[in-house]
Amino acid sequence: LGADLTQLARVGSTNQVLRERMRREHVPEGAVVLAREQTAGRGRLGRVWWSPPNQGLYVSVLLYPPRTRQGGILSLLAGVALTDAVEQATGMTPGLKWPNDAVMGGKKYAGILVEGGTEPQPWAIVGMGINVLGTVPEDFPHATTLSQELGKDVDIEGLWRHLAKALEQRYEQWLEDGNAPIIAQWKTVSVTLGYAVEVRTPSGLITGIAEDVSDDGTLWIRQGPDRVPVMSGEVSLRLA
Numbered sequence: 151l152g153a154d155l156t157q158l159a160r161v162g163s164t165n166q167v168l169r170e171r172m173r174r175e176h177v178p179e180g181a182v183v184l185a186r187e188q189t190a191g192r193g194r195l196g197r198v199w200w201s202p203p204n205q206g207l208y209v210s211v212l213l214y215p216p217r218t219r220q221g222g223i224l225s226l227l228a229g230v231a232l233t234d235a236v237e238q239a240t241g242m243t244p245g246l247k248w249p250n251d252a253v254m255g256g257k258k259y260a261g262i263l264v265e266g267g268t269e270p271q272p273w274a275i276v277g278m279g280i281n282v283l284g285t286v287p288e289d290f291p292h293a294t295t296l297s298q299e300l301g302k303d304v305d306i307e308g309l310w311r312h313l314a315k316a317l318e319q320r321y322e323q324w325l326e327d328g329n330a331p332i333i334a335q336w337k338t339v340s341v342t343l344g345y346a347v348e349v350r351t352p353s354g355l356i357t358g359i360a361e362d363v364s365d366d367g368t369l370w371i372r373q374g375p376d377r378v379p380v381m382s383g384e385v386s387l388r389l390a
């Protein structure tokens with residue numbers, strides 16, 4: 151991973167840069183685009199990703215998951231790898247909110263956006279945005295940066311080296327052993343399971359207790375005698 155590395159000062163979106171290159175030519179698996187700043191950083195659910203210069207790690211990685219595997223798990227896998235990397239770089243263990251919001255001190259410090267398709271072969275662009283240095287503007291009350299939480303600066307380059315290695319290791323583990331070990335690890339850092347939650351899904355609001363995540367990445371919500379599966383959505387903890 152990273153043998154094909156493009157480092158840019160300023161881009162619209164690193165995911166978009168990879169996408170456009172794929173339209174022009176064959177891009178090798180493991181190709182990476184890194185930027186110091188994004189002017190049109192994209193978040194999940196059509197949102198904008200705040201990407202100020204030199205304060206964050208904005209990176210996209212191209213993968214070609216095997217046809218026989220569910221690529222959907224890659225967003226959880228990326229969250230697990232990011233957690234490994236932050237732990238190695240800082241000594242602190244952050245949490246993951248389903249599916250893959252990376253949180254520390256109850257606030258989000260990083261987000262993951264996986265975009266994918268099946269032509270000409272299954273592909274996935276794993277985009278990660280990590281708030282590393284400085285502080286987050288006050289209009290993002292639920293967001294933070296790693297330095298803000300740790301009370302000291304974190305080296306962006308060093309974090310990237312850990313992340314590249316962790317991503318490679320988790321991806322290889324997944325190719326060899328499948329979803330189960332990734333999901334098992336995801337559960338150990340989950341800040342979702344066991345809590346009363348409210349999930350905004352494409353088909354409406356679901357409330358209940360977040361009970362389990364199955365090996366395909368589905369979140370199961372307990373509602374009295376029923377269990378409701380959630381494949382995509384936005385979880386918030388419900389204050390009793």
Ligand code: BTN
Binds near residue numbers: 207277
């Ligand atoms: C989220 O909404 O939580 C996901 C945010 C993902 C942001 C990253 S930054 C690098 C890559 N390029 C983008 O435009 N988005 C992702």
